[in-house]
């Protein structure tokens with residue numbers, strides 16, 4: 485098994501030169517569909533994946549490396565991404581297919597795949613020379629951010645991102661260059677073996693389409709944490725993403741800090757919920773539901789921090805104790821520098 489052997493994140497982001505501001509114009513729209521009170525996220529239990537082994541190869545997808553059989557990428561229309569097989573199996577040739585169409589090699593084991601001009605999804609498959617599918621990469625072609633008008637995309641309220649003049653660390657707060665449209669047809673698609681697109685939408689409104697912005701290192705971090713818990717005899721059948729992406733609009737509505745990592749697509753608030761009651765499970769086995777159960781998850785992040793393969797995934801770790809309206813949870817993000825906080 486070559487898990488993690490090449491797991492790394494190189495560089496902060498692609499296409500910084502293509503950054504587009506979300507237009508911050510105050511236009512009130514008669515459509516109020518998105519102003520209904522948020523519905524709670526349902527836990528997502530992915531069945532038949534608990535035994536899903538890693539792929540026999542690692543794939544470098546742009547600036548990240550995935551060892552998983554199912555992964556995802558987020559690109560702009562017409563954007564070209566380099567894909568490369570890392571650690572191929574001996575005496576095996578690989579081919580890349582996009583929606584069953586063969587993609588020409590750039591060189592052996594390397595392809596430059598160009599996304600179509602229209603937003604949507606493409607299913608990329610890496611197949612070996614016997615035709616076996618070694619890895620599926622769900623490619624999401626985003627709607628460019630310059631199509632946001634009056635803070636909205638197709639009536640979905642995204643809201644204004646902080647102005648560039650307000651941002652001190654421009655490497656850490658990169659405004660989205662596009663948004664992934666989420667609808668009934670694609671919401672069940674996997675972003676990684678255990679996480680689906682629908683888990684990361686902002687908790688605003690109930691109608692489709694919705695839009696999210698996500699960065700792939702978050703998926704790597706979530707999968708690594710999940711695995712680490714399992715390896716430490718804390719079985720995870722169901723890890724709930726209580727909050728993934730938040731639009732600036734929603735983030736402001738709940739009174740969160742302006743520069744929340746959730747707005748920048750690399751944060752998730754999570755807890756283990758194998759019994760499906762939408763509350764953190766008793767992970768430390770003391771019979772009580774307390775912040776100590778969140779500490780069990782946080783400890784795994786600390787362990788991962790010690791490893792070199794984790795280097796590109798460093799970021800925030802917040803530990804939260806239970807309140808009357810919700811259980812304990814942890815916040816993780818991949819902001820690139822360590823940040824720690826604890827809120828009993």
Ligand SMILES: [Ca+2]
Pocket residue numbers: 756757758759760761762763764765
């Ligand atoms: Ca539970």
Ligand SMILES: [Ca+2]
Pocket residue numbers: 765766767768769770771772773774776777
């Ligand atoms: Ca406990």
